Amino acid sequence: MKPLSYITAFLESLYPNICVMCQSSASSLVCLSCQGECAFVAPATVAVTRTKFLTVHSLFAYHSRFNVLLHAKYYNQRQLLLAQSELFVAYIAQHNLAFDYIAYVPQHWIKSLQRGGNHMRIIAYGCSGGIPVRDVLQKKHPTSAQAGNAMRVRKKNVLGSFTVPLQQKPAVTGKRILLFDDVYTSGATLKECAKELYKSGAAHVIGLTLCRVM
Numbered sequence: 001m002k003p004l005s006y007i008t009a010f011l012e013s014l015y016p017n018i019c020v021m022c023q024s025s026a027s028s029l030v031c032l033s034c035q036g037e038c039a040f041v042a043p044a045t046v047a048v049t050r051t052k053f054l055t056v057h058s059l060f061a062y063h064s065r066f067n068v069l070l071h072a073k074y075y076n077q078r079q080l081l082l083a084q085s086e087l088f089v090a091y092i093a094q095h096n097l098a099f100d101y102i103a104y105v106p107q108h109w110i111k112s113l114q115r116g117g118n119h120m121r122i123i124a125y126g127c128s129g130g131i132p133v134r135d136v137l138q139k140k141h142p143t144s145a146q147a148g149n150a151m152r153v154r155k156k157n158v159l160g161s162f163t164v165p166l167q168q169k170p171a172v173t174g175k176r177i178l179l180f181d182d183v184y185t186s187g188a189t190l191k192e193c194a195k196e197l198y199k200s201g202a203a204h205v206i207g208l209t210l211c212r213v214m
């Protein structure tokens with residue numbers, strides 16, 4: 001067990017009485033003081049094709065203190081993942097995002113097996129309030145981790161690595177889809193997923209991530 005997992009396991013045992021970022025007592029996962037310190041980010045719109053666009057919303061500007069949340073995926077710390085669902089639900093409600101269902105950036109099944117779960121799937125299905133979730137995207141082959149890669153390498157790394165399985169295409173056609181991911185860095189992964197959704201006839205795709213690297 002790595003040192004971080006001891007810390008997060010400890011925090012998990014205390015949640016929801018402690019802020020995961022500053023470890024002060026709090027009634028929510030990220031205390032109001034820390035939420036105030038982390039600048040909320042204006043949504044970014046990027047072109048997916050000549051005629052299709054993707055607007056990506058992010059809850060917070062990236063700060064290393066968020067690693068406690070972001071690294072929960074490596075240890076499949078369910079409670080910390082579900083707490084992220086709460087943050088997403090709060091953002092969706094505050095910003096009145098209009099969509100038909102949530103999709104998420106999938107990971108390859110081998111990675112899910114290694115990590116004991118598909119973290120973005122857990123976060124998506126953890127969203128309360130009866131928000132529908134669909135497993136419309138699939139990772140075709142494993143790719144190396146994006147962290148540390150240059151922008152050009154990131155784009156090449158994920159190119160052609162996602163697909164909408166044939167049986168899921170009717171669920172995509174004409175739909176407005178809210179696409180979840182954890183970190184927005186170059187946008188290469190979200191763009192690649194949105195490209196596949198638009199190819200399958202999605203009416204509109206919006207991205208939503210926990211953090212954005214500024």
Ligand SMILES: [Zn+2]
Nearest residue numbers: 019022031034
């Ligand atoms: Zn705090």
